């Protein structure tokens with residue numbers, strides 16, 4: 126501590142020595158002291174304007190001369206300044222929250238500054254279709270799989286210390302607008318025993334959850350109609366909702382400040398080499414290795430191949446399209462090469478409604494056994510609600526249009542049954558987004574693809590990818606840089622489970 | 636002519652640099668490469684040096700706070716959780732009262748305290764005053780075992796945030812009075828977590844700079860904790876009154 130004070134004193138004297146002008150346009154540092162930032166030549170009192178002018182002119186002459194030399198980068202044609210670099214160590218496809226989290230953690234874990242060159246390729250910098258910004262922003266620990274519970278706990282821990290992780294010097298601190306309101310799951314008679322099992326798994330993993338009988342439920346939340354509820358489980362800590370945009374932006378800003386290159390473009394193809402190997406069963410398999418990624422620039426025919434050592438597929442709902450480009454799933458059925466990445470976009474609607482007499486500040490993120498969920502949105506009597514449709518009635522995914530009859534028919538009746546105050550409400554707006562839905566077992570797919578030995582997958586989170594992104598990013602960075610999981614063992618989530626037909630079923634899917 | 640000026644220019648620059656290079660905070664002066672590489676290195680790293688310095692100092696500050704809030708496992712093991720909790724409170728310059736005793740134990744402003752509390756082994760705490768201390772989320776584990784805590788004050792604690800409030804549910808069976816006034820990091824999202832403290836009789840949320848539309852929040856809190864008397868001073872009420880009106884108008888619009 127003492128040493129630190131002395132250093133500070135030194136900084137202050139240094140300022141007196143070096144700079145003559147006042148220091149402007151700076152935020153005070155964490156200790157309230159401003160620190161000189163300008164470069165030396167504006168500060169030296171030994172020089173005057175004459176030299177400054179001369180210097181500028183000389184610099185201009187030097188620059189021109191250098192440009193005219195043969196072998197310089199100058200060319201008569203204008204180059205697109207947004208082109209990605211020709212070479213990178215790691216290319217992350219998809220700049221959603223998962224992609225940027227991985228980028229951040231890769232930089233966080235590198236030993237020397239600039240050790241790995243990371244590029245994030247995102248086709249839509251306005252994020253009109255990305256699941257991240259269209260999600261409900263919830264985080265919960267109430268899962269049935271220990272892996273998912275631990276991922277949530279680790280992510281909550283990350284969010285609690287978000288400014289230690291994602292704070293950028295001289296910028297406002299990150300405020301996720303976290304609402305500590307908890308999740309409330311309601312179970313019917315039929316599913317009560319599952320809820321009890323989940324509860325003990327959750328407690329065992331260290332989550333703070335409590336079980337409520339229908340009477341206790343009614344006592345705690347007088348506005349609930351407890352008809353048909355046999356058991357409820359209620360999160361006490363680390364549960365609620367936050368602003369997805371803020372988290373995405375914070376990851377992005379921090380990663381860029383650490384040297385990650387952001388690039389706007391769509392990955393449309395890969396160049397790869399093929400090696401044929403024979404499995405112990407005598408099956409011939411083609412092992413591929415990506416050499417370069419073709420990045421198509423937006424609104425133009427221009428493209429740039431990016432040579433790279435590792436590709437991370439974090440393209441969310443559209444990640445299986447990328448896998449198809451590598452030929453994954455195109456082989457004969459039943460073989461390794463014929464097993465596609467089982468992730469597809471599934472459209473989910475979210476409705477915003479207003480109800481002045483609805484529940485107040487204590488409204489949790491309520492998930493009814495009918496599949497309908499709702500939560501408070503702000504303080505002015507607004508709420509958002511949604512539900513997953515039946516498998517047979519999945520809506521068309523060619524666009525993001527909202528089906529308003531879905532609210533009238535499938536959401537409102539159970540909603541008004543559960544909360545009688547909602548019999549009178551007014552839908553004020555609605556939106557739709559794509560779940561990155563894993564049709565195999567509704568869980569993330571994390572790790573390397575067995576047939577493409579430098580493509581890492583981080584996708585298929587099926588409606589809980591936002592909340593797990595901090596911990597998933599760390600896990601993928603560990604896989605890449607350390608060669609294995611260090612903090613959380615997520616090996617159960619690898620692609621092999623799909624080849625072996627061993628689902629990791631999550632029972633609490635909303 | 637120009638070459639002459641250039642050398643003069645370089646000379647000036649160098650003399651300015653030399654002044655700086657003597658500063659002990661240069662990270663590049665550890666090894667002795669030739670002078671000009673040293674200067675170059677210094678130039679490229681100078682900016683990072685400042686950033687590093689700043690981040691080090693805040694890291695150091697954080698570490699000090701973290702150390703003060705460490706888990707008192709040693710005291711727990713040898714003196715039980717009650718004494719450990721009491722010791723933690725006194726170390727953070729707070730004060731407390733044991734169940735069944737009227738005297739308060741407090742640290743003085745220099746952090747010195749009387750060790751007599753060691754005589755009250757296995758007596759839980761009933762009132763704890765941590766106002767203006769650096770208690771944070773991790774430090775709260777030291778109070779976790781306290782099942783008879785009735786009064787808690789965190790007035791003006793700079794490290795008390797929403798996550799901290801969310802953890803207070805562990806006192807839900809006993810807590811009756813809570814003072815979280817003047818805590819700069821509390822926001823509306825954390826106040827929602829007080830819903831678990833159903834036994835609360837008195838709550839002080841005065842002067843919280845982090846909450847917007849305090850008028851509305853006070854109403855919502857009163858609705859959520861009907862048994863509780865809420866103190867909220869230090870807000871510009873005329874303004875919040877206006878906001879309330881706006882809110883009500885909005886609601887009416889929504890209804891019609």
Ligand SMILES: Cc1cc2nc3c(=O)[nH]c(=O)nc-3n(C[C@H](O)[C@H](O)[C@H](O)COP(=O)(O)OP(=O)(O)OC[C@H]3O[C@@H](n4cnc5c(N)ncnc54)[C@H](O)[C@@H]3O)c2cc1C
Nearest residue numbers: 219221222223248256257260261263392441558590591592
């Ligand atoms: C309605 C709804 C509610 C949800 N609620 C929650 C919730 O409460 N809690 C929770 O944790 N999760 C929730 N989710 C899920 C969560 O949003 C997702 O799991 C998560 O955002 C996935 O992040 P991602 O980065 O993988 O995907 P995305 O955010 O979709 O990002 C993928 C990005 O990749 C880009 N991309 C795709 N293909 C290419 C290509 N070829 N080249 C370049 N770029 C490409 C896309 O443009 C996109 O921006 C919800 C989702 C929806 C739809």
